[in-house]
Amino acid sequence: MGLKVKHMRNTRTKDLIFEAFVELVNEKDFEKITIQNVTVQARINRATFYSHFQDKYEFLEKSTMDSAIELIHGQTGGICVFTEEKIRKLVHVVFKYHQQVKTNCHRSYKSITPLLRKQMIQALQSYFNSCLHHMCVDDFTFYSQMYSTMIYDAVNLRLTEQTSLSEAEIADKMVHLIGSSRPFIVDSQTPLIGQEH
Known part of the structure; x- marks a missing residue:
């Protein structure tokens, strides 16, 4: 008690x-x-x-990481699977993450974007590590880092107005790129690969 x-x-x-x-x-x-x-x-x-x-920087690091993890968990339900739907949801997570921080910290948003990148990529990598490790994929750390960086940087191109692609179009491209890099992604109609961890 x-x-x-x-x-x-x-x-x-x-x-x-x-x-x-x-x-x-x-x-x-x-x-x-x-x-x-x-x-x-x-x-x-x-x-x-x-x-x-320890200081305000530790607070900022902890709160941005907690937010990234919470958003990923909210979109995936904490279930690590490789489906087109999950990839699309992870793209949405990165957009939502930036929207939340921009809303809550609009004056400091630009100055903390390097930290946001680091924290979100780390949170995505943790999710992908769980998925791929459970599926016994060789070099899962390589793939998890690659996928995490690809998704984050693709969304960032839109956020920094370096592309006019919509969120849905970016998600389509991520599904295609990730799907073509390894044969373990499945479409949303196929039984899920991976299990709840």
Whole structure:
């Protein structure tokens, strides 16, 4: 019972810190936000902040990674399979990830895009690693890194207006590229390859 209460308290404190950051980052650039700004906004003391995060950069890294993982899990249901539908959903995840960050951190969005790229590719790679490892694919780490980078960078071309392709057209191209690189992708009508992990 005590552990559950402590976990709930920790979760609530982290929520307060996150909410404070979102409010502050809409008023000023991330670089100009101080820990004191955050603690005053969240109505917590500095020791409480530092019991959860080393500094604001660790907070940003953790929150962007948590967001990426949460979005992937939400779109895939946590089930690692290789289908056209799942590839399309992962393309959608990258678009949604950027939309969320742009909405919540519009003043600092451009300055944190390198971090967003790193975190989302890492989260995608973790998903692909689970899928391909379970399927006993040789060199699964190579393929998971390649697919993750391909999907992220394809979406980024649209976000940076280097292509006029729509989200659906980008998803079509990713399905084709990933499908042609290895014969283990299946269409949505075929029984799923892979299992829940």
